[in-house]
Amino acid sequence: MKRKGLLKDETEIKIVDLGAGSKVEKSNKRKVKSIARHSLSSAKFSRFLFRLIQDFKFENIIELGTSLGINTAYLATANPEASIFTFEADPNALKIAKEINKEHENILFYAGDISNSLPNTLQNSNPKIDLVYADANHTNEASINYFNIISPYLTSQSIYILDDIHWSAGMQKAWEELKGRKEVTSSIDLFDAGLLFFNPDFEKQHYVLDF
Ligand SMILES: C[S@@+](CC[C@H](N)C(=O)[O-])C[C@H]1O[C@@H](n2cnc3c(N)ncnc32)[C@H](O)[C@@H]1O
Numbered sequence: 001m002k003r004k005g006l007l008k009d010e011t012e013i014k015i016v017d018l019g020a021g022s023k024v025e026k027s028n029k030r031k032v033k034s035i036a037r038h039s040l041s042s043a044k045f046s047r048f049l050f051r052l053i054q055d056f057k058f059e060n061i062i063e064l065g066t067s068l069g070i071n072t073a074y075l076a077t078a079n080p081e082a083s084i085f086t087f088e089a090d091p092n093a094l095k096i097a098k099e100i101n102k103e104h105e106n107i108l109f110y111a112g113d114i115s116n117s118l119p120n121t122l123q124n125s126n127p128k129i130d131l132v133y134a135d136a137n138h139t140n141e142a143s144i145n146y147f148n149i150i151s152p153y154l155t156s157q158s159i160y161i162l163d164d165i166h167w168s169a170g171m172q173k174a175w176e177e178l179k180g181r182k183e184v185t186s187s188i189d190l191f192d193a194g195l196l197f198f199n200p201d202f203e204k205q206h207y208v209l210d211f
Pocket residue numbers: 016017018019020039040041042064065066067068069070071072087088089090093112113114115135136137138
C-alpha cells in the first residue's frame with residue numbers, strides 16, 4: 001500500500017548521494033515516484049526478508065540504505081520485538097522513511113555517512129547482529145568496509161545479505177572477495193543479491209539460485 005502511494009508521488013526532492021549514484025537518474029533532484037521505481041528492492045525480495053526474519057526469529061537487524069523506508073517497514077513488521085538499525089545519508093529520503101514508519105517503534109534511524117554512523121552505533125550498543133541487508137553505497141570499497149565493521153558483531157547463525165552483487169565490476173569483486181573469506185562457510189547467489197552464512201556446520205558450498 002505504502003509502495004503504491006510512493007510510486008504515484010510527484011513530489012520532487014533534492015538528492016544527497018554518498019553512494020555510487022544511479023544508473024538511471026543523473027540529476028540531483030528526483031521525483032519520489034522515480035526513487036520508488038528504481039532504487040527500492042522488489043516487493044518479492046522484501047517479502048523474502050520478511051519470511052527470513054519470521055522463520056529464524058531474528059532480533060537485531062541492520063539495514064544499510066534506508067531510502068524511502070519501504071523495506072524498513074517489512075523488516076519492522078516481520079518481528080515487532082526485533083530492533084531495526086537503519087542507516088541513511090539523504091535527509092530528504094530519511095524524512096519520508098520516518099513518516100512512513102511512524103507507527104513502528106522498533107526502528108532506530110541513523111542519519112549521515114554510514115562509514116561514521118555505523119562504527120559509532122555498533123561500538124555504543126555492542127549488539128549481536130542476526131541479519132544484515134547491505135543496500136547503500138554500491139562500490140567495492142564501501143561494501144568491503146561495511147562488512148569489516150559489522151563482522152565482529154556477527155554470530156555463526158547470522159546472515160549477511162549484499163544487494164546488487166552483479167550491478168558493477170566493483171560489486172562483483174566485493175562479492176567474490178567476501179565469499180572467499182575464511183569465516184564465510186557458504187553463500188547463495190540470487191543474482192539481485194547474495195547471502196553469506198557463517199555456520200561452521202555447513203560444508204563450504206556456494207550456490208547459485210534462480211530467485
Ligand atoms: C538502493 S537505496 C536503498 C533502498 C532500500 N534498501 C529499499 O530497498 O527500500 C540506497 C540508499 O543508500 C543511501 N546511501 C548510499 N551511500 C550512503 C552512505 N555512504 N551513507 C549513508 N547512506 C548512503 C542512498 O542515499 C540511498 O538512499
